[in-house]
Amino acid sequence: MISEDELSRYKRQIMIFGEEGQEKLKNAKIFVAGAGGLGSPVLYYLAAAGVGTLVVADRDKIELSNLNRQILHRSADIGYEKVFSARDKLTALNPEIEVITFDGTIDSSSAERIVGDADGIVDAMDNFATRYVLNETAVDKSIPLFHGAVRGFHGQATTIVPGETGCLSCLFPNAAPAEVSPVLGTTPAIIGSIQANEVIKYLTGRGRLLTNRLFIWDGLEAESTIMPFAKNPKCTVCAGRK
Amino acid sequence: MKIKIKFFARFTEIFGKEAIFEYEAGETNSLKDAVGAFCRSYPEKYGEVFTRDGEFQDYVLIMHNLERIDRDDAGAVKLADGDEIAIYPPVAGG
Numbered sequence A: 001m002i003s004e005d006e007l008s009r010y011k012r013q014i015m016i017f018g019e020e021g022q023e024k025l026k027n028a029k030i031f032v033a034g035a036g037g038l039g040s041p042v043l044y045y046l047a048a049a050g051v052g053t054l055v056v057a058d059r060d061k062i063e064l065s066n067l068n069r070q071i072l073h074r075s076a077d078i079g080y081e082k083v084f085s086a087r088d089k090l091t092a093l094n095p096e097i098e099v100i101t102f103d104g105t106i107d108s109s110s111a112e113r114i115v116g117d118a119d120g121i122v123d124a125m126d127n128f129a130t131r132y133v134l135n136e137t138a139v140d141k142s143i144p145l146f147h148g149a150v151r152g153f154h155g156q157a158t159t160i161v162p163g164e165t166g167c168l169s170c171l172f173p174n175a176a177p178a179e180v181s182p183v184l185g186t187t188p189a190i191i192g193s194i195q196a197n198e199v200i201k202y203l204t205g206r207g208r209l210l211t212n213r214l215f216i217w218d219g220l221e222a223e224s225t226i227m228p229f230a231k232n233p234k235c236t237v238c239a240g241r242k
Numbered sequence B: 001m002k003i004k005i006k007f008f009a010r011f012t013e014i015f016g017k018e019a020i021f022e023y024e025a026g027e028t029n030s031l032k033d034a035v036g037a038f039c040r041s042y043p044e045k046y047g048e049v050f051t052r053d054g055e056f057q058d059y060v061l062i063m064h065n066l067e068r069i070d071r072d073d074a075g076a077v078k079l080a081d082g083d084e085i086a087i088y089p090p091v092a093g094g
Helices: A004-009 A011-026 A039-049 A082-093 A111-115 A128-141 A186-204 B009-015 B031-039
Strands: A029-033 A053-057 A098-102 A120-123 A145-151 A154-160 A213-218 A223-228 B002-007 B018-022 B061-064 B067-069 B084-088
Touching (some): A011 A186, A029 A039, A039 A053, A039 A120, A053 A082, A053 A111, A082 A098, A111 A128, A120 A128, A145 A186, A154 A186, A213 B009, A223 B084, B002 B009, B002 B031, B009 B084, B018 B031, B031 B084
Parallel strands (some): A029 A053, A029 A120, A053 A098, A120 A145, B002 B084
Antiparallel strands (some): A145 A154, A213 A223, B061 B084
Protein backbone atom coordinates (compact mmCIF):
# COMPACT_ATOMS: atom_id res chain seq x y z
CA MET A 1 0.00 0.00 0.00
CA ILE A 2 1.10 3.54 -0.76
CA SER A 3 0.91 5.82 2.29
CA GLU A 4 -0.39 9.42 2.37
CA ASP A 5 3.20 10.67 2.62
CA GLU A 6 4.21 8.58 -0.37
CA LEU A 7 1.23 9.83 -2.39
CA SER A 8 2.49 13.32 -1.74
CA ARG A 9 6.20 12.54 -2.30
CA TYR A 10 5.56 10.82 -5.64
CA LYS A 11 2.59 12.96 -6.74
CA ARG A 12 4.21 14.26 -9.92
CA GLN A 13 5.27 10.85 -11.19
CA ILE A 14 2.05 9.10 -10.14
CA MET A 15 0.61 11.45 -12.78
CA ILE A 16 2.66 9.39 -15.28
CA PHE A 17 2.22 5.78 -14.20
CA GLY A 18 -0.46 5.87 -11.49
CA GLU A 19 -0.44 4.43 -7.98
CA GLU A 20 -0.15 1.01 -9.56
CA GLY A 21 3.17 1.97 -11.15
CA GLN A 22 4.37 3.49 -7.89
CA GLU A 23 3.50 0.26 -6.11
CA LYS A 24 5.62 -1.65 -8.62
CA LEU A 25 8.59 0.58 -7.86
CA LYS A 26 8.03 0.21 -4.13
CA ASN A 27 7.95 -3.58 -4.35
CA ALA A 28 11.09 -3.76 -6.51
CA LYS A 29 14.63 -4.62 -5.48
CA ILE A 30 17.46 -3.42 -7.70
CA PHE A 31 21.11 -4.38 -7.35
CA VAL A 32 23.48 -1.52 -8.22
CA ALA A 33 27.06 -2.63 -8.86
CA GLY A 34 29.24 0.38 -8.07
CA ALA A 35 28.67 3.55 -6.05
CA GLY A 36 31.00 5.74 -8.10
CA GLY A 37 30.54 7.95 -11.15
CA LEU A 38 27.67 6.02 -12.75
CA GLY A 39 26.35 4.63 -9.47
CA SER A 40 25.83 8.14 -8.05
CA PRO A 41 23.14 9.33 -10.49
CA VAL A 42 21.65 5.84 -10.82
CA LEU A 43 21.22 5.50 -7.04
CA TYR A 44 20.01 9.06 -6.50
CA TYR A 45 17.31 8.78 -9.15
CA LEU A 46 16.17 5.28 -8.18
CA ALA A 47 15.99 6.34 -4.53
CA ALA A 48 14.13 9.56 -5.36
CA ALA A 49 11.67 7.65 -7.58
CA GLY A 50 10.90 5.27 -4.71
CA VAL A 51 12.44 1.95 -5.78
CA GLY A 52 11.71 0.11 -2.52
CA THR A 53 14.97 -1.76 -2.00
CA LEU A 54 18.37 -0.78 -3.35
CA VAL A 55 21.33 -3.10 -2.89
CA VAL A 56 24.56 -1.13 -3.24
CA ALA A 57 27.83 -2.99 -3.82
CA ASP A 58 31.28 -1.39 -3.90
CA ARG A 59 34.60 -2.34 -2.29
CA ASP A 60 36.26 1.09 -2.37
CA LYS A 61 36.72 3.91 0.09
CA ILE A 62 36.21 7.51 -1.01
CA GLU A 63 39.26 9.37 -2.32
CA LEU A 64 39.68 13.06 -3.10
CA SER A 65 40.12 12.28 -6.82
CA ASN A 66 36.61 10.70 -6.90
CA LEU A 67 34.80 13.91 -6.09
CA ASN A 68 34.78 15.52 -9.56
CA ARG A 69 32.11 13.03 -10.59
CA GLN A 70 30.92 10.78 -7.74
CA ILE A 71 28.28 13.16 -6.47
CA LEU A 72 26.96 10.82 -3.75
CA HIS A 73 30.08 11.60 -1.74
CA ARG A 74 31.33 14.74 0.02
CA SER A 75 34.78 16.07 0.93
CA ALA A 76 34.10 15.13 4.56
CA ASP A 77 33.51 11.49 3.45
CA ILE A 78 37.11 10.89 2.28
CA GLY A 79 38.31 7.59 3.74
CA TYR A 80 34.74 6.34 4.37
CA GLU A 81 33.36 3.28 2.56
CA LYS A 82 31.43 4.29 -0.55
CA VAL A 83 28.52 1.96 0.24
CA PHE A 84 27.99 3.52 3.69
CA SER A 85 28.27 7.05 2.31
CA ALA A 86 25.74 6.06 -0.37
CA ARG A 87 23.35 4.59 2.22
CA ASP A 88 23.55 7.79 4.33
CA LYS A 89 22.77 10.10 1.39
CA LEU A 90 20.02 7.92 -0.07
CA THR A 91 18.13 7.36 3.17
CA ALA A 92 18.40 11.10 3.91
CA LEU A 93 16.90 11.80 0.50
CA ASN A 94 14.16 9.18 0.87
CA PRO A 95 13.58 7.48 4.24
CA GLU A 96 10.75 5.43 2.69
CA ILE A 97 13.20 3.08 0.95
CA GLU A 98 15.56 0.41 2.25
CA VAL A 99 19.26 0.48 1.32
CA ILE A 100 21.26 -2.74 1.72
CA THR A 101 25.05 -2.51 1.47
CA PHE A 102 27.75 -4.94 0.34
CA ASP A 103 31.22 -3.64 1.14
CA GLY A 104 33.25 -6.13 -0.87
CA THR A 105 34.36 -7.41 -4.26
CA ILE A 106 31.86 -8.54 -6.86
CA ASP A 107 33.29 -11.65 -8.51
CA SER A 108 32.11 -15.01 -9.77
CA SER A 109 32.19 -16.45 -6.25
CA SER A 110 30.11 -13.67 -4.64
CA ALA A 111 27.79 -12.41 -7.40
CA GLU A 112 25.08 -15.10 -7.22
CA ARG A 113 24.68 -14.62 -3.47
CA ILE A 114 24.85 -10.82 -3.24
CA VAL A 115 22.52 -10.23 -6.20
CA GLY A 116 20.14 -12.63 -4.44
CA ASP A 117 16.50 -12.16 -5.39
CA ALA A 118 16.97 -8.72 -7.00
CA ASP A 119 14.67 -7.85 -9.91
CA GLY A 120 17.47 -6.32 -11.98
CA ILE A 121 21.16 -5.44 -12.02
CA VAL A 122 22.57 -2.01 -12.84
CA ASP A 123 26.11 -2.17 -14.23
CA ALA A 124 27.83 0.91 -12.82
CA MET A 125 31.24 -0.74 -12.78
CA ASP A 126 34.54 0.53 -14.14
CA ASN A 127 35.92 -2.65 -15.71
CA PHE A 128 34.85 -5.32 -18.17
CA ALA A 129 35.92 -8.29 -16.03
CA THR A 130 33.23 -7.49 -13.43
CA ARG A 131 30.75 -6.55 -16.15
CA TYR A 132 31.05 -10.06 -17.62
CA VAL A 133 30.39 -11.53 -14.14
CA LEU A 134 27.26 -9.35 -13.84
CA ASN A 135 26.15 -10.41 -17.32
CA GLU A 136 26.48 -14.11 -16.50
CA THR A 137 24.60 -13.55 -13.22
CA ALA A 138 21.80 -11.73 -15.06
CA VAL A 139 21.55 -14.54 -17.64
CA ASP A 140 21.63 -17.24 -14.90
CA LYS A 141 18.88 -15.51 -12.90
CA SER A 142 16.98 -14.35 -15.98
CA ILE A 143 16.83 -10.75 -14.76
CA PRO A 144 17.68 -7.64 -16.79
CA LEU A 145 21.10 -5.98 -16.86
CA PHE A 146 21.24 -2.21 -17.35
CA HIS A 147 24.70 -1.51 -18.82
CA GLY A 148 26.53 1.80 -18.86
CA ALA A 149 30.15 2.85 -19.34
CA VAL A 150 31.99 6.14 -19.79
CA ARG A 151 35.30 7.65 -20.88
CA GLY A 152 35.98 11.39 -21.04
CA PHE A 153 33.12 13.02 -22.92
CA HIS A 154 32.01 9.63 -24.31
CA GLY A 155 29.59 7.04 -23.02
CA GLN A 156 27.48 4.03 -23.93
CA ALA A 157 24.38 2.30 -22.55
CA THR A 158 22.16 -0.65 -23.36
CA THR A 159 19.51 -2.79 -21.66
CA ILE A 160 19.74 -6.57 -21.69
CA VAL A 161 16.71 -8.78 -21.07
CA PRO A 162 17.95 -12.39 -20.93
CA GLY A 163 15.99 -14.76 -23.13
CA GLU A 164 14.67 -11.90 -25.27
CA THR A 165 17.69 -9.85 -26.33
CA GLY A 166 21.38 -10.14 -27.04
CA CYS A 167 23.52 -10.16 -23.89
CA LEU A 168 26.61 -8.15 -22.98
CA SER A 169 28.87 -10.87 -24.40
CA CYS A 170 26.90 -10.89 -27.68
CA LEU A 171 27.57 -7.17 -27.93
CA PHE A 172 31.13 -7.13 -26.58
CA PRO A 173 32.66 -10.58 -27.19
CA ASN A 174 36.02 -9.22 -26.00
CA ALA A 175 36.89 -6.69 -23.31
CA ALA A 176 38.28 -3.29 -24.15
CA PRO A 177 41.84 -2.88 -22.83
CA ALA A 178 41.99 -1.73 -19.20
CA GLU A 179 43.08 1.84 -18.57
CA VAL A 180 42.62 4.63 -16.05
CA SER A 181 39.88 6.43 -17.96
CA PRO A 182 39.74 10.19 -18.05
CA VAL A 183 36.23 11.22 -17.01
CA LEU A 184 34.16 14.31 -16.42
CA GLY A 185 31.20 14.28 -14.03
CA THR A 186 28.65 15.22 -16.66
CA THR A 187 29.26 12.08 -18.76
CA PRO A 188 28.29 9.54 -16.05
CA ALA A 189 25.45 11.94 -15.15
CA ILE A 190 24.01 11.49 -18.65
CA ILE A 191 24.67 7.76 -18.99
CA GLY A 192 23.64 6.96 -15.39
CA SER A 193 20.40 8.88 -15.89
CA ILE A 194 19.66 6.77 -18.97
CA GLN A 195 20.30 3.61 -16.94
CA ALA A 196 17.99 4.76 -14.12
CA ASN A 197 15.36 5.74 -16.71
CA GLU A 198 15.56 2.24 -18.19
CA VAL A 199 15.12 0.64 -14.75
CA ILE A 200 12.02 2.75 -14.07
CA LYS A 201 10.58 1.94 -17.52
CA TYR A 202 11.23 -1.77 -17.00
CA LEU A 203 9.66 -1.85 -13.53
CA THR A 204 6.59 0.15 -14.49
CA GLY A 205 6.20 -1.41 -17.95
CA ARG A 206 6.38 1.91 -19.76
CA GLY A 207 7.81 2.70 -23.19
CA ARG A 208 10.33 0.82 -25.30
CA LEU A 209 13.48 -0.43 -23.62
CA LEU A 210 16.98 0.26 -24.98
CA THR A 211 17.30 -3.40 -25.98
CA ASN A 212 19.32 -4.80 -28.89
CA ARG A 213 20.61 -1.25 -29.35
CA LEU A 214 23.80 0.33 -28.05
CA PHE A 215 23.32 4.03 -27.30
CA ILE A 216 26.61 5.82 -28.00
CA TRP A 217 27.02 9.34 -26.61
CA ASP A 218 29.54 11.91 -27.82
CA GLY A 219 29.37 14.84 -25.41
CA LEU A 220 31.92 16.87 -27.37
CA GLU A 221 29.66 16.93 -30.40
CA ALA A 222 26.40 16.68 -28.40
CA GLU A 223 25.48 13.78 -30.67
CA SER A 224 24.23 10.27 -30.11
CA THR A 225 24.41 7.20 -32.34
CA ILE A 226 22.48 3.95 -32.09
CA MET A 227 24.28 0.73 -32.96
CA PRO A 228 21.81 -2.12 -33.45
CA PHE A 229 22.89 -5.58 -32.35
CA ALA A 230 21.32 -9.00 -31.97
CA LYS A 231 21.78 -12.27 -30.11
CA ASN A 232 24.95 -14.00 -31.20
CA PRO A 233 24.01 -17.63 -31.92
CA LYS A 234 27.59 -18.56 -30.97
CA CYS A 235 27.60 -16.53 -27.73
CA THR A 236 29.50 -18.40 -25.01
CA VAL A 237 27.18 -16.99 -22.31
CA CYS A 238 23.61 -16.92 -23.58
CA ALA A 239 23.41 -19.09 -26.72
CA GLY A 240 21.04 -22.00 -26.18
CA ARG A 241 19.79 -20.58 -22.86
CA LYS A 242 16.21 -19.67 -22.14
CA MET B 1 35.70 5.08 -54.81
CA LYS B 2 34.76 7.34 -51.93
CA ILE B 3 33.60 6.19 -48.50
CA LYS B 4 33.02 7.84 -45.15
CA ILE B 5 34.68 6.41 -42.04
CA LYS B 6 33.34 7.63 -38.70
CA PHE B 7 35.31 7.20 -35.50
CA PHE B 8 34.10 7.30 -31.92
CA ALA B 9 35.39 7.79 -28.37
CA ARG B 10 39.18 7.70 -28.08
CA PHE B 11 39.62 6.96 -31.80
CA THR B 12 38.44 10.50 -32.52
CA GLU B 13 41.60 11.70 -30.75
CA ILE B 14 43.67 9.81 -33.35
CA PHE B 15 41.70 9.93 -36.59
CA GLY B 16 39.26 12.79 -36.04
CA LYS B 17 35.50 12.42 -35.95
CA GLU B 18 35.11 11.30 -39.54
CA ALA B 19 37.10 11.02 -42.73
CA ILE B 20 36.21 10.85 -46.38
CA PHE B 21 38.53 8.22 -47.82
CA GLU B 22 39.10 8.06 -51.58
CA TYR B 23 40.87 5.09 -53.08
CA GLU B 24 41.17 2.96 -56.19
CA ALA B 25 38.77 0.07 -55.79
CA GLY B 26 40.65 -3.11 -56.59
CA GLU B 27 39.76 -6.75 -56.47
CA THR B 28 39.97 -6.82 -52.69
CA ASN B 29 37.52 -4.05 -52.02
CA SER B 30 36.35 -5.21 -48.60
CA LEU B 31 35.45 -3.15 -45.56
CA LYS B 32 38.51 -4.52 -43.77
CA ASP B 33 40.84 -3.62 -46.66
CA ALA B 34 39.51 -0.07 -46.99
CA VAL B 35 39.62 0.78 -43.28
CA GLY B 36 43.03 -0.91 -43.07
CA ALA B 37 44.36 1.20 -45.92
CA PHE B 38 43.07 4.35 -44.25
CA CYS B 39 44.54 3.47 -40.85
CA ARG B 40 47.92 2.61 -42.41
CA SER B 41 48.31 6.31 -43.13
CA TYR B 42 48.71 6.63 -39.32
CA PRO B 43 51.56 4.10 -38.94
CA GLU B 44 52.08 4.69 -35.21
CA LYS B 45 48.38 4.28 -34.44
CA TYR B 46 47.48 1.47 -36.87
CA GLY B 47 47.85 -1.04 -34.01
CA GLU B 48 45.05 0.65 -32.07
CA VAL B 49 42.53 -0.59 -34.64
CA PHE B 50 44.27 -3.56 -36.29
CA THR B 51 46.46 -6.44 -35.21
CA ARG B 52 49.83 -7.11 -36.86
CA ASP B 53 48.07 -9.72 -39.00
CA GLY B 54 45.75 -7.08 -40.40
CA GLU B 55 42.65 -8.19 -38.49
CA PHE B 56 40.47 -5.75 -36.57
CA GLN B 57 41.38 -5.71 -32.87
CA ASP B 58 39.01 -8.12 -31.16
CA TYR B 59 37.26 -5.47 -29.01
CA VAL B 60 36.49 -3.01 -31.84
CA LEU B 61 32.83 -2.73 -32.93
CA ILE B 62 32.15 -2.12 -36.62
CA MET B 63 29.10 -0.73 -38.41
CA HIS B 64 28.47 -0.69 -42.17
CA ASN B 65 25.68 1.66 -43.28
CA LEU B 66 24.29 1.62 -39.70
CA GLU B 67 24.27 -2.20 -39.47
CA ARG B 68 26.52 -4.05 -37.05
CA ILE B 69 29.18 -6.15 -38.78
CA ASP B 70 30.82 -9.10 -37.06
CA ARG B 71 34.60 -8.69 -36.94
CA ASP B 72 35.03 -12.07 -38.63
CA ASP B 73 32.89 -10.93 -41.57
CA ALA B 74 34.66 -7.59 -42.18
CA GLY B 75 36.85 -9.14 -44.89
CA ALA B 76 33.80 -10.39 -46.77
CA VAL B 77 31.77 -7.15 -46.75
CA LYS B 78 32.10 -5.43 -50.13
CA LEU B 79 31.85 -1.66 -50.23
CA ALA B 80 30.05 0.61 -52.67
CA ASP B 81 30.67 4.27 -53.42
CA GLY B 82 29.22 6.46 -50.67
CA ASP B 83 29.14 3.73 -48.00
CA GLU B 84 29.53 4.75 -44.39
CA ILE B 85 31.64 2.79 -41.92
CA ALA B 86 31.67 3.37 -38.16
CA ILE B 87 34.48 2.16 -35.92
CA TYR B 88 33.73 2.10 -32.20
CA PRO B 89 36.13 1.24 -29.38
CA PRO B 90 33.88 0.45 -26.38
CA VAL B 91 34.46 2.62 -23.34
CA ALA B 92 34.98 0.91 -19.99
CA GLY B 93 35.02 3.49 -17.19
CA GLY B 94 32.38 4.02 -14.60
